[in-house]
Amino acid sequence: MLKKLAPVPSPPLTHAAVTCPFCGLLCDDLTITARGTQLTVMANGCPKASAAFKAADLPGPPLVNGQPASLEAALDAAARILQRSQQPLFAGLGTDVAGLRALLALAEPCHAIVDHLHGAAMARQVRVLQSRGLIQTTLAEVRNRADLVVLLGVDINTDFQRFAEICLTPAESLVPARLAARRVFQVGPAASKPRHAGVRVERVPCAAVDLRQTLSALRAELRGRPHRVGGRTRTGVTQLAHAIRAAQYTVIVWAPGQLAALDGDLIIASAGELIADINRERRAAGLVLGGNDGGQTALAVCTWITGYPLRLSFAGDTLDFDPLRYQTARLLGQGAVDALLWLSTFSAQPAPATPIPRIVIGNAASTLMAPNSVFLPAGTPGLDHPGQLLRTDAVVALPLRELRPTATPSAAALLLQLAQRLR
Amino acid sequence: MDGTLIELHGGRLYDPTHGINGEVRTLYLSADGIVPPPPDAGAIAQSYDVSGCVLMAGGIDIHTHIGGGKVNLARMLLPEDHDRHPVARGVHPRMGSGHAAPSTLTVGYRYAEMGYTACFEPAMLLANARQAHLELGDTPIVDKGAYVLLGNDDLFLRLLAAKQDPAVIGDYLAWTLDAAQAMAIKVVNPGGINAFKFNQRKLDIDEENTAYGLTPRQILLALAQGIHTLGLPHPLHIHGSNLGVPGNVETTLATIAALEGLPAHITHIQFHAYGNEGDRKFSSGAARLAEAINRQPNISMDVGQVMFGQTVTESGDSMRQYAGSAYASPKKTVLMDIECDAGCGIVPFRYRDQSFVNALQWAIGLELFLLAEDPWRVFLTTDHPNGAPFTSYPHLIRLLMDRSFRNEKLASINPAAAAASILGTLTREYTLYDIAILTRAAPAKSLGLSSLGHLGVGARGDVVVYTDQPNREAMFQRPRYVFKAGELIVRDGRVIGTPTGATHVVKPDYERSIERTVNDYFARFMTVRPQNLRVSAAEIEGEGRGRLVVYSPRRSA
Numbered sequence: 001m002l003k004k005l006a007p008v009p010s011p012p013l014t015h016a017a018v019t020c021p022f023c024g025l026l027c028d029d030l031t032i033t034a035r036g037t038q039l040t041v042m043a044n045g046c047p048k049a050s051a052a053f054k055a056a057d058l059p060g061p062p063l064v065n066g067q068p069a070s071l072e073a074a075l076d077a078a079a080r081i082l083q084r085s086q087q088p089l090f091a092g093l094g095t096d097v098a099g100l101r102a103l104l105a106l107a108e109p110c111h112a113i114v115d116h117l118h119g120a121a122m123a124r125q126v127r128v129l130q131s132r133g134l135i136q137t138t139l140a141e142v143r144n145r146a147d148l149v150v151l152l153g154v155d156i157n158t159d160f161q162r163f164a165e166i167c168l169t170p171a172e173s174l175v176p177a178r179l180a181a182r183r184v185f186q187v188g189p190a191a192s193k194p195r196h197a198g199v200r201v202e203r204v205p206c207a208a209v210d211l212r213q214t215l216s217a218l219r220a221e222l223r224g225r226p227h228r229v230g231g232r233t234r235t236g237v238t239q240l241a242h243a244i245r246a247a248q249y250t251v252i253v254w255a256p257g258q259l260a261a262l263d264g265d266l267i268i269a270s271a272g273e274l275i276a277d278i279n280r281e282r283r284a285a286g287l288v289l290g291g292n293d294g295g296q297t298a299l300a301v302c303t304w305i306t307g308y309p310l311r312l313s314f315a316g317d318t319l320d321f322d323p324l325r326y327q328t329a330r331l332l333g334q335g336a337v338d339a340l341l342w343l344s345t346f347s348a349q350p351a352p353a354t355p356i357p358r359i360v361i362g363n364a365a366s367t368l369m370a371p372n373s374v375f376l377p378a379g380t381p382g383l384d385h386p387g388q389l390l391r392t393d394a395v396v397a398l399p400l401r402e403l404r405p406t407a408t409p410s411a412a413a414l415l416l417q418l419a420q421r422l423r
Numbered sequence: 424m425d426g427t428l429i430e431l432h433g434g435r436l437y438d439p440t441h442g443i444n445g446e447v448r449t450l451y452l453s454a455d456g457i458v459p460p461p462p463d464a465g466a467i468a469q470s471y472d473v474s475g476c477v478l479m480a481g482g483i484d485i486h487t488h489i490g491g492g493k494v495n496l497a498r499m500l501l502p503e504d505h506d507r508h509p510v511a512r513g514v515h516p517r518m519g520s521g522h523a524a525p526s527t528l529t530v531g532y533r534y535a536e537m538g539y540t541a542c543f544e545p546a547m548l549l550a551n552a553r554q555a556h557l558e559l560g561d562t563p564i565v566d567k568g569a570y571v572l573l574g575n576d577d578l579f580l581r582l583l584a585a586k587q588d589p590a591v592i593g594d595y596l597a598w599t600l601d602a603a604q605a606m607a608i609k610v611v612n613p614g615g616i617n618a619f620k621f622n623q624r625k626l627d628i629d630e631e632n633t634a635y636g637l638t639p640r641q642i643l644l645a646l647a648q649g650i651h652t653l654g655l656p657h658p659l660h661i662h663g664s665n666l667g668v669p670g671n672v673e674t675t676l677a678t679i680a681a682l683e684g685l686p687a688h689i690t691h692i693q694f695h696a697y698g699n700e701g702d703r704k705f706s707s708g709a710a711r712l713a714e715a716i717n718r719q720p721n722i723s724m725d726v727g728q729v730m731f732g733q734t735v736t737e738s739g740d741s742m743r744q745y746a747g748s749a750y751a752s753p754k755k756t757v758l759m760d761i762e763c764d765a766g767c768g769i770v771p772f773r774y775r776d777q778s779f780v781n782a783l784q785w786a787i788g789l790e791l792f793l794l795a796e797d798p799w800r801v802f803l804t805t806d807h808p809n810g811a812p813f814t815s816y817p818h819l820i821r822l823l824m825d826r827s828f829r830n831e832k833l834a835s836i837n838p839a840a841a842a843a844s845i846l847g848t849l850t851r852e853y854t855l856y857d858i859a860i861l862t863r864a865a866p867a868k869s870l871g872l873s874s875l876g877h878l879g880v881g882a883r884g885d886v887v888v889y890t891d892q893p894n895r896e897a898m899f900q901r902p903r904y905v906f907k908a909g910e911l912i913v914r915d916g917r918v919i920g921t922p923t924g925a926t927h928v929v930k931p932d933y934e935r936s937i938e939r940t941v942n943d944y945f946a947r948f949m950t951v952r953p954q955n956l957r958v959s960a961a962e963i964e965g966e967g968r969g970r971l972v973v974y975s976p977r978r979s980a
Contacts, residue, residue, distance in 0.1 A: 307520035
């Protein structure tokens with residue numbers, strides 16, 4: 001009788017200085033251990049990163065109408081959907097630079113409309129940029145130069161979880177006096193108060209719906225006029241105005257994705273005006289937190305390849321940029337598109353429910369078992385294959401690495417194969 | 424020999440590198456580039472009769488903002504530029520848009536259509552180098568390269584303020600070139616971008632950046648010395664202090680003097696050639712500047728010619744762009760302080776021929792071209808898109824070559840500006856040979872591009888065939904044929920081939936011990952790891968997207 005052999009565990013592989021692709025901060029100092037295909041964050045992961053690496057299972061086989069199929073058969077089925085479509089929508093766009101390049105190359109011959117998972121947040125920010133511009137800054141400037149940071153309705157407890165550690169409480173700064181003097185204000189609901197140890201936060205409490213009014217009050221106060229919020233003067237506003245007058249470099253931080261109220265773009269515009277006001281005599285700048293799920297990458301790559309940011313249509317003879325018209329939910333709801341290509345390799349965001357044919361290029365969490373659909377399993381950039389992503393501050397792009405062995409193709413490779421079938 | 428052998432016969436060649444001035448010669452091209460006549464005529468696969476045509480090497484733009492964060496911010500800022508200038512389906516191999524801030528694909532196709540086959544992005548930040556190379560990687564056909572910005576980054580200023588050994592500073596320059604995959608080093612408003620972060624609103628050449636106690640003069644000299652010691656082909660590329668400020672010709676003359684005879688390139692010099700005389704306290708400093716440069720063989724310049732119309736100014740000079748934002752048209756500005764590295768400012772602008780200042784800027788640029796005696800030290804640029812989009816080059820060439828055309832235009836601008844300029848008295852007309860120097864031979868020489876900018880055997884095989892016509896604008900706008908690396912890519916102004924150009928980089932030797940300094944600085948102050956900021960060769964060359972051409976200069980003693 002043969003002795004049953006215990007499986008020989010392959011030695012765990014440890015990777016240092018790994019870029020985390022799971023939020024727009026792109027922290028690049030993680031240590032990750034790979035045991036087979038199981039990934040574990042050993043150092044420098046926030047709770048969100050630790051959970052995302054842990055949960056990143058490899059996807060199963062390709063599916064056609066929920067049934068396992070060969071990759072060739074699934075690609076053929078996906079190509080047929082695109083061939084039959086008069087007006088496809090390419091959405092989600094959770095991928096890296098290579099994936100975006102391949103997707104945009106396919107969008108032109110398919111006459112597709114393109115939108116990102118976070119298209120609404122992007123549109124909010126881009127609208128303000130395009131109407132008046134903005135004075136902006138980046139993470140390392142905040143870390144070193146700021147002596148006043150105002151968190152404007154932004155919650156760094158659920159997202160951008162290492163922002164406080166990286167930017168607010170470093171051990172030292174290029175300008176030590178600024179770090180020593182640094183004050184952090186939080187303007188917004190109580191729940192968003194940063195819970196990071198070592199950050200002393202001064203609060204200007206206000207409901208999310210009052211953010212714009214609070215900013216107006218702050219601008220009035222800075223111009224030496226009395227202010228009213230909800231019919232009365234707020235001491236917090238007065239204190240913040242004093243702090244701004246005393247500061248050398250004020251940074252206002254917001255996350256467009258968290259300003260989901262109807263006046264989100266107006267809040268951003270008010271913040272921009274406040275920053276412009278301060279810059280007449282001293283320095284101030286805005287920091288935009290966003291770009292999750294490859295959002296900053298999608299926005300930037302689409303802008304350089306086409307000239308336009310997202311929510312763009314390739315349907316006509318010329319490109320048509322229209323952030324109001326080309327929203328995923330609206331297009332699906334109105335029946336304005338007849339096929340959906342959903343790309344999602346980072347988060348657990350399933351393809352929207354819709355009766356039209358769906359192609360999903362995605363990770364395990366986006367597996368689609370449904371009639372009238374094709375699922376093409378794709379690797380996650382930075383886990384299963386190398387790539388690049390752009391950070392939230394629109395300057396730094398970071399390399400992604402392959403951390404575990406897998407035969408799962410990249411989204412870019414799948415899109416190139418689709419394009420070949422449509423030639 | 425590889426691939427198809429092409430013969431171009433009957434054309435007149437302009438190849439200043441080899442002193443060839445309009446001689447009728449036959450050229451042989453293959454995928455290997457320009458090759459000697461084959462021993463066997465049967466080897467020739469295609470023969471083009473280009474009688475009556477003018478042949479030059481592919482054009483080289485030594486200073487054009489076409490890729491990287493600020494260019495992309497400008498694109499994002501200006502949907503109106505793209506709506507007004509769509510590139511419809513079928514015009515080019517792929518769609519695109521834009522006039523002042525075109526999409527990457529459109530940039531590559533348009534340069535190729537004009538017979539330009541190499542473009543150099545002059546303002547890449549180490550912090551943004553990966554994105555810059557990604558954008559250049561999506562710019563088809565043309566060869567490219569980028570200059571990395573130094574002199575406002577806190578690490579350089581710390582090293583200089585600590586009076587570090589020049590050898591250490593040289594190592595840091597070389598490390599940065601290597602990590603960013605750059606072709607040269609540029610400084611923008613030396614120390615001024617950094618000073619603006621500390622709320623200084625101007626910085627004269629001998630004024631201290633208060634945070635570091637350093638003056639632009641000290642920064643310029645340290646960079647120029649470092650570059651000279653490393654033996655880089657292209658000298659320090661200088662965007663000087665006080666850009667656009669009336670009276671800044673004094674600053675520019677002081678900048679030249681500050682270099683103490685070391686080689687340097689003064690870029691978009693038109694923006695730095697202003698006097699403050701006359702009723703409006705704005706006058707031309709072109710004559711004084713040209714005279715100084717004519718006497719100083721260590722200095723080269725590109726002009727940054729202004730053309731009338733809508734454009735957008737994109738610059739690393741956040742200090743001066745903030746000042747200029749008052750004149751934005753349309754009224755919006757993006758400004759950035761960037762990653763303890765540099766900054767940028769995007770200000771849309773409309774140059775108007777009836778504006779005294781704009782019209783005089785136009786005249787000053789042309790004065791500089793016409794007063795500069797040595798065409799090998801002048802390069803043709805509009806500082807795209809800051810003076811005008813690069814698509815205005817054919818018009819600019821006609822202004823230089825055709826005096827009556829120039830005087831016609833001079834008569835149509837703001838009369839007070841026309842009267843304040845000596846342009847009407849300048850009779851010089853550039854020849855085709857001169858144009859070939861300004862747009863091919865001289866930039867290739869300055870950058871050390873041994874296989875570009877000429878038509879000799881061993882050249883890469885970028886050849887442009889223009890139909891000779893008296894209207895030089897029409898001639899240079901639409902070449903009959905453009906060959907890229909021996910392949911026909913443009914026929915009668917239409918792009919028919921989209922090869923991928925190479926990326927040119929310079930890799931001087933350096934002591935690896937500098938990495939300890941860099942790593943320590945990044946660990947203490949920055950938000951990324953330097954090994955992750957470094958752009959790998961595979962990222963540029965992977966998936967057949969590109970090819971690196973590496974130059975290894977030798978250190979001088």
